[in-house]
Amino acid sequence: MASISPEDHFLHRSGRELNPAVDYIHSMTKTPPNGSDTTADDRRTTTRDPSTAGIENRLETEGDPESGGGLEYEVVTTPVLVVGAGAAGARVAIELAESGLEPLVIGKREHGDAHTTWAAGGVNAALGSLDPDDDWTVHAADTLNEGHHLNDPDAVELTAREMPDRIRELVEWGMSFDRTADGDINQRYFGAQSYRRTCFVGDRTGEAMLETLIGRARDLEIPYRENVMITRLLSDGERVDGAVGFDMETGDGLLFRTNHVVLAAGGFSALYHRHSSRDDENNGDGQALALEAGARLLDLEFVQFHPTGMVGERYGEEWDGRLVTEAVRGEGGRLYNAEGERFMERYSPDQMELDARDVVARAIAREVREGRGTDDGGVYLDISHRDAEYVRERLPSMVERFESLGVDITAEPMTVAPTAHYTMGGVDIDFRTGETGVDGLYAVGETVAGVHGANRLGGNSLAETVAIGKLVGDHVASAVAVGDDDPTVTDGQRAMAEREFRALADLAASDGTVPPTRILEALGDLLWDHAGILRDEPGLRDGLATLAELRERTADLRVDGGLTSKSFEYAVDLSASLTVAEAMLRAALERTESRGAHYRTDYPETDADWRVNLVLSAGTEGLSITRRGVAEPSPAVREALEEGYELDYHHLE
Structure with a gap:
């Protein structure tokens, strides 16, 4: 691993020698150019694995194994590497395979175990099954309104136009959407939608979608490697030539050599104390990898707090923050405070519980803050007024989950409170190509920013994955050139990878007193307290100061269990998590207005002059933040905006 330069803005020196953990966690310097004259010994043997035809696997050994100094790692060459195995990564890989290529998809977990499965309520497409007046322009207008017009209009329109075809495609591949009595794909309301537009499979839509996509990928025999963690991209800041990581089951190093890397690694909502993700997912690794490789980040201040996460001792710590799908409110669920008031009448008498997520989340937070919450710090979500069989049919997963916890939601309310759920910010890309501005590096899905603006319209996350994916x-397939199927591995690239392997080994050997989970938990509390639903300048500055203290605590990091342990995985996560947390705090401090999911109590109004995106870049002087104007939508979408479509709540009464 390269030494850390004095200018490195992520390195907080305290006058003492840094241990390997600090050196790794704070390393954000540029990697050496691919033409580095650092050479590796001529010591390699080559084997091919017949189970992955077209993908080359080599076993490399650094140093002299007989003297005990050997470092074994595998070299894999592939035309395209897709990092992330959820819906976005799968849809990219399917398109590549249908174009005649053989990409390699890698994921942190077992095949099919991706965060997409947690998106329960549905996926948007203007099919008009129940409301024939709906069309893609209204879908786009709703998305722009919900995003407070910070969205990339081109990205929004591409998504809205593509989705009817993508839904029909999923049906062709075997996805069994719920149907109306007439046999059409059924659709439900989600918050802030003008029409019933959300297609669904009960309340397990994301799981059904991922199963369908993986089934299609298997039909196409797309190679996949599970339990792989990428820790660094091979980049000189101008182009990417592959990625470095390790096998989480064996601890062996992995060097992926490719001219095309697609990041589809999710968001960063799990950095918060209360969140709807698994603790080892959505920790910002995709955004951190891209930033380090030379790409820009966009809109990191916008974090969506879903109004209804589980809360309360009755459910246990394991379920704290877990999502209660918006489909509950979409099917007529009502919110009550501890005094029995249906409080959304005060905040949104027209759209009630189906107003925008940021509006409902702030309303719940205010009820709790003003003493009208439950003893557990939440409110009640009740759908018991609907027919019990209807609830069981439309919300089977919710019924089953709460029954396992001793709650019958067909007869009694659930206790809920806001939870960090989704990140609108991410990598800055061209949505027609996925290009990041770094040659050979592309990004897609929740890893990127642009479709959702300042707040995401419910049902659009799954839509973005397949529409933009x-x-x-398609673009990456057109960019693959002759020779990309078996790219040469240079000595400089091997040297860059071997530095990373040594750094990982050093990190795994950290023998201090502070486990990485303790720092991650403190980071979660920091963000919840200082960059949560309500923010202000003193709190954000305190958050940055506390973040610096957390960085210092990594000097005493302890990793137990070596390269295959959860402790080591969390230690690696720290590098990405601290990086993205700093970027998010700085962006939130910079935006001195309230807009969408970003609410500043010291600047409570939306300011027309702030209709700009914040672009973040990493350089030798630290993080830089610049402002960029937002483009205007097409005439057709402007017309839909001017029509002023909005939710007609009476359908649910």
Whole structure:
């Protein structure tokens, strides 16, 4: 691993020698250019694995194994590497395979175990099954309104136009959407939607979608490697030539050599104390990898707090923050405070519980803050007024989950409170190509920013994965050139990878007193307290100061269990998590207005002059933040905006 330069803005020196953990966690310097004259010994043997035809696997050994100094790692060459195995990564890979390529998809978990499965309520497409007046322009207008017009209009329109075809495609591949009595794909309301537009499979839509996509990928025999963690991209800041990581089951190093890397690694909502993700997912690794490789980040201040996460001792710590799908409110669920008031009448008498997520989340936070919450710090979500069989049919997973906890939601309310759920910010890309501005590096899904603006419209996360995923896959396929199927591995690239392997080994050997989980938990509390639903300048500055203290605590990091342990995985996560947390705090401090999911109590109004995106870049002087104007939508979408479509709540009464 390269030494850390004095200018490195992520390194907080305290006058003492840094241990390997600090050196690794704070390393954000540029990697050496690919033409580095650092050479590796001529010591390699080559084997091919017949189970992955077209993908080359080599076993490399650094140093002299007989003297005990050997470092074994595998070299894999592939035309395209897709990092992330959720819906976005799968859809990119399917498009590549249908174009005649053989990409390699890698994921942190077992095949099919991706965060997409947690998106329960549905996916948006203007099919008009129940409301024939709905069309893609109204879908786009709703998305722009919900995003407070910070969205990339081109990205929004591409998504809205593509989605009817993508839904029909999923049906062709075997996805069994719920149907109306007439046999059409059924659709439900989600918050802030003008029409019933959300297609669903009960309340397990994301799981059904991922199963369908993986089934299609298997039909196409797309190679996949599970339990792989990427820790660094091979980049000189101008182009990417592959990625470095390790096998989480064996601890062996992995060097992926490719001219095309697609990041589809999710968001960073799990950095918060209360969140709807698994603790080992959505920790910002995709954004951190891209930033370090030379890409820009966009809109990191916008974090969506879903109004209804589980809360209360009755459910246990394991379920704290877990999502209660918006489909509950979409099917007529009502919110009550501890005094029995249906309080959304005060905040949104027209759209009630189905107003925008940021509006409902702030309303719940205010009820709790003003003493009208439950003893557990939440409110009640009740759907018991609906027919019990209807609830069981439309919300089977919710019924089953709460029954396992001793709650019958067909007869009694659930206790809920806001939870960090989704990140609108991410990598800055061209949505027609997925390009990041770094040659060979592309991004897609929750890893990127642009579709959702300042707040995401419910049902659009799954929509973005397949709509934009197809477009990115199509472009990357056209960019693959002769020779990309078996790219040469240079000595400089091997040297860069071997530095990373040594750094990981040093990190795994950290023998201090502070486990990484303790720092991650403190980071979660920091963000919840200082960059949560309500923010202000003193709190954000305190958050940055506390973040610096957390960085210092990594000097005493302890990793137990070596390269295959959860302790080591969390230690690696720290590098990405601290990086993205700093970027998010700085962006939130910079935006001196309230807009969408970003609410500043010291600047409570929306300021027309702040209709700009904040672009973040990493350089030798630290993080830089610049402002960029937002483009205007097409005439057709402007017309839909001017019509002023909005939710007609009476359908649910």
